[in-house]
Amino acid sequence: MAETKKLLRALAGEVQDVPPIWMMRQAGRYLPEYRATRAQAGDFLSLCYNPELAAEVTLQPIRRYGFDAAILFADILLVPQALGADLWFVTGEGPRLSTITQQAEFDALKPVDAIHETLSPVYETVRILSRELPSETTLIGFAGAPWTVATYMIAGRGTPDQGPAHALREGDTGLFEALLDRITAATIEYLSAQIDAGAEVVKIFDSWAGSLRGEAFRKYAVEPCRVITQAIKERHPGIPVIGFPREAGDGYIGFASLTGVDCVALDNSVSPEWAAEKVQIDGCVQGNLASSHMVTGGQALVDETRRIVEAFSKGPHIFNLGHGITPDADPDNVQLMIDTVRGG
Numbered sequence: 554m555a556e557t558k559k560l561l562r563a564l565a566g567e568v569q570d571v572p573p574i575w576m577m578r579q580a581g582r583y584l585p586e587y588r589a590t591r592a593q594a595g596d597f598l599s600l601c602y603n604p605e606l607a608a609e610v611t612l613q614p615i616r617r618y619g620f621d622a623a624i625l626f627a628d629i630l631l632v633p634q635a636l637g638a639d640l641w642f643v644t645g646e647g648p649r650l651s652t653i654t655q656q657a658e659f660d661a662l663k664p665v666d667a668i669h670e671t672l673s674p675v676y677e678t679v680r681i682l683s684r685e686l687p688s689e690t691t692l693i694g695f696a697g698a699p700w701t702v703a704t705y706m707i708a709g710r711g712t713p714d715q716g717p718a719h720a721l722r723e724g725d726t727g728l729f730e731a732l733l734d735r736i737t738a739a740t741i742e743y744l745s746a747q748i749d750a751g752a753e754v755v756k757i758f759d760s761w762a763g764s765l766r767g768e769a770f771r772k773y774a775v776e777p778c779r780v781i782t783q784a785i786k787e788r789h790p791g792i793p794v795i796g797f798p799r800e801a802g803d804g805y806i807g808f809a810s811l812t813g814v815d816c817v818a819l820d821n822s823v824s825p826e827w828a829a830e831k832v833q834i835d836g837c838v839q840g841n842l843a844s845s846h847m848v849t850g851g852q853a854l855v856d857e858t859r860r861i862v863e864a865f866s867k868g869p870h871i872f873n874l875g876h877g878i879t880p881d882a883d884p885d886n887v888q889l890m891i892d893t894v895r896g897g
């Protein structure tokens with residue numbers, strides 16, 4: 554059957570006059586309706602595990618803007634929690650987790666097949682969304698990449714340079730690799746369950762891939778993404794995978810062929826002209842407007858949006874930001890970006 558949804562057509566390699574568009578963190582604190590539903594849920598994690606409300610916040614940006622894709626509302630850190638880590642969010646600061654730096658802490662983690670006990674409400678959210686989304690909107694499921702998830706599990710929080718994870722990688726490579734393998738296996742099961750529940754595309758977020766270089770990038774960013782993508786393709790033929798090795802720089806070159814992903818998401822540290830030549834030659838790309846334009850707006854937003862659309866116009870492209878939209882963004886600037894992409 555020929556694809557009718559714009560996003561799936563781009564992922565299948567179709568070049569479109571107007572690219573499909575969605576936005577990382579499109580359900581988020583910049584939207585008053587999100588803040589209201591989050592308050593109703595109580596806190597962020599309660600929202601993630603409440604299927605009705607998580608589906609509601611996923612749908613809010615679709616109703617307001619008519620994006621071509623909806624991304625499941627959840628978080629990459631639900632997987633560590635499902636593996637037995639303690640997880641909580643400190644208001645204004647971010648996530649906190651129990652740490653894994655010793656063998657005994659790793660040994661206390663749960664086996665992979667235990668994750669569904671914790672994650673089943675997420676699958677219910679996906680089922681609700683696949684019933685309720687407009688027929689032209691694609692539903693994207695997601696997970697964190699093993700390296701990025703491991704950086705949080707090792708440090709117990711977000712870190713500017715992923716220092717604790719690099720220290721474990723060098724100091725106890727065996728333990729580090731065992732942790733990555735556990736996360737990889739859990740991620741395959743988690744994404745697979747999202748697809749069974751109705752996700753039509755999955756995205757792997759490697760937000761901290763940029764701190765891996767050379768051989769380490771190949772072993773801990775490329776290889777886990779390849780293993781996950783291959784398993785997804787074997788179990789669910791035809792389901793496209795988007796990889797996001799954020800700030801990979803030269804590592805974006807060849808990433809699609811090395812991992813098997815159908816699309817590479819680009820951050821805004823690379824220029825669209827460079828990426829069109831070096832990355833889009835392998836297939837679909839997604840990106841890459843700086844999310845700061847959602848705060849500042851104006852002619853610069855319009856000019857930069859047009860530049861990106863033009864640079865990627867000769868190949869398959871999904872318009873997106875280079876990273877998540879921030880809480881201080883103005884919802885009117887999002888509309889301006891969409892109007893610029895769709896209206897020229």
Ligand SMILES: Cc1c2[nH]c(c1CCC(=O)O)Cc1[nH]c(c(CCC(=O)O)c1C)Cc1[nH]c(c(CCC(=O)O)c1C)Cc1[nH]c(c(C)c1CCC(=O)O)C2
Nearest residue numbers: 577578579580581597624625626627628629647758760877
């Ligand atoms: C590293 C990472 C995380 N989570 C995620 C990543 C990878 C992408 C990236 O690099 O941004 C991915 C993520 N997080 C969230 C989504 C939902 C879907 C969407 O994009 O709209 C997705 C895809 C919701 C969220 N995840 C979080 C929020 C804000 C929580 C709130 O409402 O208070 C949302 C909407 C919290 C979160 N979650 C995480 C952090 C570091 C934080 C705190 C920072 C912040 O507050 O923005 C971990």
